[in-house]
Amino acid sequence: xxxxxxxxxxxxxxxxxxxxxxxxxxxxxxxxxxxxxxxxxxxxxxxxxxxxxxxxxxxxxxxxxxxxxxxxxxxxxxxxxxxxxxxxxxxxxxxxxxxxxxxxxxxxxxxxxxxxxxxxxxxxx
Amino acid sequence: xxxxxxxxxxxxxxxxxxxxxxxxxxxxxxxxxxxxxxxxxxxxxxxxxxxxxxxxxxxxxxxxxxxxxxxxxxxxxxxxxxxxxxxxxxxxxxxxxxxxxxxxxxxxxxxxxxxxxxxxxxxxxxxxxxxxxxxxxxxxxxxxxxxxxxxxxxxxxxxxxxxxxxxxxxxxxxxxxxxxxxxxxxxxxxxxxxxxxxxxxxxxxxxxxxxxxxxxxxxxxxxxxxxxxxxxxxxxxxxxxxxxxxxxxxxxxxxxxxxxxxxxxxxxxxxxxxxxxxxxxxxxxxxxxxxxxxxxxxxxxxxxxxxxxxxxxxxxxxxxxxxxxxxxxxxxxxxxxxxxxxxxxxxxxxxxxxxxxxxxxxxxxxxxxxxxxxxxxxxxxxxxxxxxxx
Numbered sequence: 001x002x003x004x005x006x007x008x009x010x011x012x013x014x015x016x017x018x019x020x021x022x023x024x025x026x027x028x029x030x031x032x033x034x035x036x037x038x039x040x041x042x043x044x045x046x047x048x049x050x051x052x053x054x055x056x057x058x059x060x061x062x063x064x065x066x067x068x069x070x071x072x073x074x075x076x077x078x079x080x081x082x083x084x085x086x087x088x089x090x091x092x093x094x095x096x097x098x099x100x101x102x103x104x105x106x107x108x109x110x111x112x113x114x115x116x117x118x119x120x121x122x123x124x125x
Numbered sequence: 126x127x128x129x130x131x132x133x134x135x136x137x138x139x140x141x142x143x144x145x146x147x148x149x150x151x152x153x154x155x156x157x158x159x160x161x162x163x164x165x166x167x168x169x170x171x172x173x174x175x176x177x178x179x180x181x182x183x184x185x186x187x188x189x190x191x192x193x194x195x196x197x198x199x200x201x202x203x204x205x206x207x208x209x210x211x212x213x214x215x216x217x218x219x220x221x222x223x224x225x226x227x228x229x230x231x232x233x234x235x236x237x238x239x240x241x242x243x244x245x246x247x248x249x250x251x252x253x254x255x256x257x258x259x260x261x262x263x264x265x266x267x268x269x270x271x272x273x274x275x276x277x278x279x280x281x282x283x284x285x286x287x288x289x290x291x292x293x294x295x296x297x298x299x300x301x302x303x304x305x306x307x308x309x310x311x312x313x314x315x316x317x318x319x320x321x322x323x324x325x326x327x328x329x330x331x332x333x334x335x336x337x338x339x340x341x342x343x344x345x346x347x348x349x350x351x352x353x354x355x356x357x358x359x360x361x362x363x364x365x366x367x368x369x370x371x372x373x374x375x376x377x378x379x380x381x382x383x384x385x386x387x388x389x390x391x392x393x394x395x396x397x398x399x400x401x402x403x404x405x406x407x408x409x410x411x412x413x414x415x416x417x418x419x420x421x422x423x424x425x426x427x428x429x430x431x432x433x434x435x436x437x438x439x440x441x442x443x444x445x446x447x448x449x450x451x452x453x454x455x456x457x458x459x460x461x462x463x464x465x466x467x468x469x470x471x472x473x474x475x476x477x478x479x480x481x482x483x484x485x486x487x488x489x490x491x492x493x494x495x496x497x498x499x500x501x502x503x504x505x506x507x508x509x510x511x512x513x514x515x
Contacts, residue, residue, distance in 0.1 A: 003434060
């Protein structure tokens with residue numbers, strides 16, 4: 001499998017990998033997985049004033065999945081909640097040139113971010 | 126090879142030894158003759174081919190006249206399987222092989238199935254061995270051939286080809302062995318072994334790619350798969366690639382297991398000692414019956430593709446290079462009972478003639494750092510990512 005330079009860059013720079021401190025105000029989290037595709041992704045986001053202030057991720061998967069999770073975390077920071085909710089991981093990760101057989105992993109990344117909103121909504125009910 | 130790359134993928138292929146290069150260059154520069162020609166240039170080329178055949182034969186304990194040069198072990202495997210089974214007439218012929226053979230045997234078996242041959246794929250044990258009793262149980266009166274590899278290319282596990290060959294002899298069944306990984310690591314005595322056909326290659330032992338051989342025991346009949354000349358006893362038509370054959374001959378002269386195997390196993394064992402510092406790491410394949418050069422290890426909780434990508438300074442593989450483009454988990458490891466996730470979390474390390482102790486120590490440190498980094502990025506991952514709870 002060949003990987004482009006953008007994939008190498010995001011795979012190599014896992015600055016946003018990990019967790020946010022427990023008890024951080026505005027913390028939401030969500031995860032998604034696909035055992036067939038062998039990918040698991042988790043995001044933790046800090047929302048303040050309708051803006052994603054911090055985004056952290058964890059990921060198990062191939063280099064494209066790792067790089068895409070990292071790229072999406074970078075993209076999320078500073079976005080409004082409305083923008084973040086409309087995440088199109090395929091568009092955000094276009095420069096990673098994820099091969100077609102791996103595009104399902106990007107859907108799981110979107111699912112993990114969407115789970116943050118779902119869990120938050122459930123928590124607010 | 127880049128200056129900074131530590132090459133631990135000798136089971137995939139190996140760098141050409143300078144002595145082999147010199148022999149090949151000498152041939153390319155001065156001996157362009159066709160070995161089948163009767164003039165002086167042809168006769169000189171013929172002598173080079175004969176000398177190389179004798180060198181290969183000496184290394185594998187066979188008579189030179191029982192070796193046919195091919196383009197490699199893949200062609201040799203094709204010739205052995207198709208050559209035997211396509212000679213069969215009448216009743217539907219039957220082939221027995223195992224689920225953990227190299228792709229060049231398994232794909233050939235599948236091609237034969239499409240032609241009407243019945244194939245039984247024997248399961249492997251969890252230690253990577255093929256139990257001779259399972260092979261015995263698979264034999265039928267119409268079985269024409271059994272094909273079992275000597276050294277598994279992914280785990281290095283040595284199969285008991287003498288026991289399997291003996292039971293084939295008892296039942297009057299031909300026995301083919303793919304020995305692509307054996308030369309230089311194990312002493313072969315083909316003329317004394319209960320083996321009728323044996324595939325060999327040059328590039329795993331610091332010889333050139335594109336040349337191999339098939340050992341054909343006396344009275345073993347094959348149908349040629351290439352037509353167009355009487356070269357190689359009429360079983361492999363085509364002008365012999367003299368320089369390649371010369372390279373194989375020199376490579377086999379140099380590939381002395383008594384000299385190489387102890388050093389290779391010491392390097393492999395040192396690598397394993399260093400890797401054991403990584404929590405949860407485990408070896409795949411019976412440690413007490415492995416060829417000297419291969420170590421297959423699983424790193425639970427780490428995706429193997431990501432691990433290989435993280436190890437850009439260390440050349441290792443997930444398994445067979447011949448299946449590297451496939452997204453499927455290693456059929457050898459899953460055939461030994463590993464889950465797809467664990468099989469995908471595994472790496473094959475293989476050492477060779479030019480590997481140094483410093484390199485294996487450095488490689489192990491780089492693997493440990495990469496595993497640690499990837500595990501840190503998946504700290505809360507569910508159990509299935511580590512191969513449990515699936």
